Amino acid sequence: MSLETVRISPQGREQLSRLKRYTGIEHWNILCRWAFCVSIAEATKPPSTIMKVDGGVEMTWRTFGGSQSELYLALLKHRCMSDELGLDEKTLTEQFRLHLHRGLSYLAANKEIRSIGDLVGRACRPRLGEGRSSKITDATAPTVAVTGSLDAVQTR
Amino acid sequence: MIIEEVCVQNFGVYRGQHKLRLEPVSKKRPVVIIGALNGSGKTTLLDAMQLALYGKIGTYSSRGEGGYDDFLRRAINHKALGHEGASVELAFRQAREGVEQQYRAKRAWRVVDGKVRETFEILRDGAIDPLLSEHWYEYVEELLPARIAPLFFFDGEKVVELADVRQAPALLRVAIQSLLGLDIVQQLKVDLGVLARRKRAEVATDKERANLANVQRELDELEARYEAAHQEYASCNGAVEQAQLKLEHAQRAFRDNGGVLFEQQSELERERAELEGQRSKVEDDLRDLAAGELPLLLLRDQIEEIARADSVERELRAGLALVAVLESRDDWLIKLAKKEKASGAFVESIKRALAEDRKKRKVAVQANVTFELSDEARRAMEALRLDGFSEREKMTLQVLREYEQKSVAIGDVERKLAAVPDEESLRTYVEAVKVAQGRMLDARNRAVEAKRQLGEIEYQRDIIRKELAKSLEAEVERHNADSDAARVLSFSSRAADSLTRFEGAVIRHHIRRLEDYVLQSLQTLLRKDQLISKVAIDPESFSLTLTDRDGQPFSMERLSAGERQLLAVSLLWGLAKASGRPMPTIIDTPLGRLDSEHRSHLVDRYFPRASHQVILLSTDMEIDATYYRKLQPAVSHSYTLTFDSTRGSTQITDGLPFAEGGFA
Numbered sequence: 001m002s003l004e005t006v007r008i009s010p011q012g013r014e015q016l017s018r019l020k021r022y023t024g025i026e027h028w029n030i031l032c033r034w035a036f037c038v039s040i041a042e043a044t045k046p047p048s049t050i051m052k053v054d055g056g057v058e059m060t061w062r063t064f065g066g067s068q069s070e071l072y073l074a075l076l077k078h079r080c081m082s083d084e085l086g087l088d089e090k091t092l093t094e095q096f097r098l099h100l101h102r103g104l105s106y107l108a109a110n111k112e113i114r115s116i117g118d119l120v121g122r123a124c125r126p127r128l129g130e131g132r133s134s135k136i137t138d139a140t141a142p143t144v145a146v147t148g149s150l151d152a153v154q155t156r
Numbered sequence: 157m158i159i160e161e162v163c164v165q166n167f168g169v170y171r172g173q174h175k176l177r178l179e180p181v182s183k184k185r186p187v188v189i190i191g192a193l194n195g196s197g198k199t200t201l202l203d204a205m206q207l208a209l210y211g212k213i214g215t216y217s218s219r220g221e222g223g224y225d226d227f228l229r230r231a232i233n234h235k236a237l238g239h240e241g242a243s244v245e246l247a248f249r250q251a252r253e254g255v256e257q258q259y260r261a262k263r264a265w266r267v268v269d270g271k272v273r274e275t276f277e278i279l280r281d282g283a284i285d286p287l288l289s290e291h292w293y294e295y296v297e298e299l300l301p302a303r304i305a306p307l308f309f310f311d312g313e314k315v316v317e318l319a320d321v322r323q324a325p326a327l328l329r330v331a332i333q334s335l336l337g338l339d340i341v342q343q344l345k346v347d348l349g350v351l352a353r354r355k356r357a358e359v360a361t362d363k364e365r366a367n368l369a370n371v372q373r374e375l376d377e378l379e380a381r382y383e384a385a386h387q388e389y390a391s392c393n394g395a396v397e398q399a400q401l402k403l404e405h406a407q408r409a410f411r412d413n414g415g416v417l418f419e420q421q422s423e424l425e426r427e428r429a430e431l432e433g434q435r436s437k438v439e440d441d442l443r444d445l446a447a448g449e450l451p452l453l454l455l456r457d458q459i460e461e462i463a464r465a466d467s468v469e470r471e472l473r474a475g476l477a478l479v480a481v482l483e484s485r486d487d488w489l490i491k492l493a494k495k496e497k498a499s500g501a502f503v504e505s506i507k508r509a510l511a512e513d514r515k516k517r518k519v520a521v522q523a524n525v526t527f528e529l530s531d532e533a534r535r536a537m538e539a540l541r542l543d544g545f546s547e548r549e550k551m552t553l554q555v556l557r558e559y560e561q562k563s564v565a566i567g568d569v570e571r572k573l574a575a576v577p578d579e580e581s582l583r584t585y586v587e588a589v590k591v592a593q594g595r596m597l598d599a600r601n602r603a604v605e606a607k608r609q610l611g612e613i614e615y616q617r618d619i620i621r622k623e624l625a626k627s628l629e630a631e632v633e634r635h636n637a638d639s640d641a642a643r644v645l646s647f648s649s650r651a652a653d654s655l656t657r658f659e660g661a662v663i664r665h666h667i668r669r670l671e672d673y674v675l676q677s678l679q680t681l682l683r684k685d686q687l688i689s690k691v692a693i694d695p696e697s698f699s700l701t702l703t704d705r706d707g708q709p710f711s712m713e714r715l716s717a718g719e720r721q722l723l724a725v726s727l728l729w730g731l732a733k734a735s736g737r738p739m740p741t742i743i744d745t746p747l748g749r750l751d752s753e754h755r756s757h758l759v760d761r762y763f764p765r766a767s768h769q770v771i772l773l774s775t776d777m778e779i780d781a782t783y784y785r786k787l788q789p790a791v792s793h794s795y796t797l798t799f800d801s802t803r804g805s806t807q808i809t810d811g812l813p814f815a816e817g818g819f820a
Contacts, residue, residue: 122454
């Protein structure tokens, strides 16, 4: 069973736009992968929400997953299984949609991701348990968020 | 002293060698007459005799202008050959320390390479006496000093001069002084005068003293200027220090207010741009990573589980494949059983059992297949897992670190840039620094100038100092010289006084004797012995005063010209006697200017008695036959000089035209 189309709501699209701005990643499919993975990694179940899809954006599963398309599907199925949900097409579609949009919300949330470094950092240090704290262990460096404003200096 | 003979060779008009014997034949006959026309060489003979004795220091009638060498050169007879020279010889006898000795003075000279070379030698008693030759001038000075010679060897002109009342005193003075050796005293006085004049000139003039004062003044001025310049320089240095401080102050203010940052702004901006560029590259790398399998790093555990499930599935699928195989085998088996005539019931039971078994297997499989990964997917997943998540993670962390480093660096730069003050606010500080720099430069320039001036003044001062030191030294020397000169001046004037007094005393002492001798001679010559009773010679003016027998002054004007000449002769005669030296008397042109009456006086009373040897060089106008007869008793012998123009030389013949030759 496969999912053919990935549908993204207008809100999602908004978020994708923002993320593109912040990270500089051109292609939305890559951002979608990240959103999906972020959500899947999150243990809690995404709440059901009713989502409009008109005025949003679409892409094929193949576009979304790229060379690892089957794996992404497998990950979705795996998550559905863990959540004791069915593996029928409807469920899968819905669950996928929920995870994707949740992921986008996470990423695009206030000050969550402001640069490509933030994004990449998520992949590398989720186990560290800290979100944006000292990214380098060099004691002499000032602990500063690289936002290009002096405000950050003062918060630390 | 008695002259024996005189020889001349190539001298004057005497070409070749000529000899005259001059020794009187006896005491009673002292006169030797040499008669000649003028120009025949009689004066030359007189010169020859003096030349032999005196050489350089003598006075000669034909000396004229020019030096002694020229005189000698001209004296060589014109007809003499180039290599020949001339010579004069005088042989005489003189008593020395009680012993009479014979001397022969030979003076010869030649022209060699345009120069006159003179030789002189003296023979004593026939042998050359080299010591005497060397010290001849000293000897002759003792014998008959050159200055006295004119008293014994004179000519008629001299008599005339002495007869001149106006000239007489001066001549008399010279004669007396010479006689008394006072000419040396006279020379001393003259020399003292010269010395005094010189010393006076050496005494520092006021001008020089003023000069010293000027130099001192100049130095004082320069010292003052130097002080001032030094002060100025010191104060300039102080000003420089001040300006330096102010400048530092301004610079510090500038720095403190971000001036340095301002200057660095463009640099900072450039740095930031560079860092941003670098970070941008790193970002691209991160993006590349993000576009890869990085997000899957979040789902490592899940992927592991899927992999496990997948291997189970594969087993199950294998199991499914087995069922398919079993199914065909079961069919075969049933067919076989049927073929083997197995009971229908057995076949059915086997069929059922096999079908059930197959069913069980199938269900098991169907129930558990979820993922159904294709081989391709499996391979991709394996690649992900086997590559090692940690590897990927490590690499990513590295890039991330780099990213963060750049970000931090950019942050630093941006913080600095944020601290850059705006131009406006800095302007005052920049201005302040510029002004301070300007003032600093001015102060420095002034200090340099002050130093230069100081150096100049110092240099000048040192020069003046040296000058002053030298001047002072010279002043001291001059002072010493002055006191020296003053002393010399004082002493020289005193010495001159002494000399004058000495001179006066000597003259006064001797003049009396002279006066007596002259009176004697005069009375003898004048024959008017009663006429003059006294002759007085003023020791200072040397003027003659005659006193008649009444004791009244007898004016010289009252004497006739002839009488005056006789007076002159008396003077000479008196002087000769006063000299205390027995010398021959040689007279050239003895009677020239006298009238006949007075000539007679001389011939009768003077010539025979003048001396032990009297040589008369006379023209034919003087001692003629008449006078000769008068003189004849006193005449030893005579010669005649005749100039032979064909031979270009004078010839000497014995006797006179009116007398027999040889010795009478």
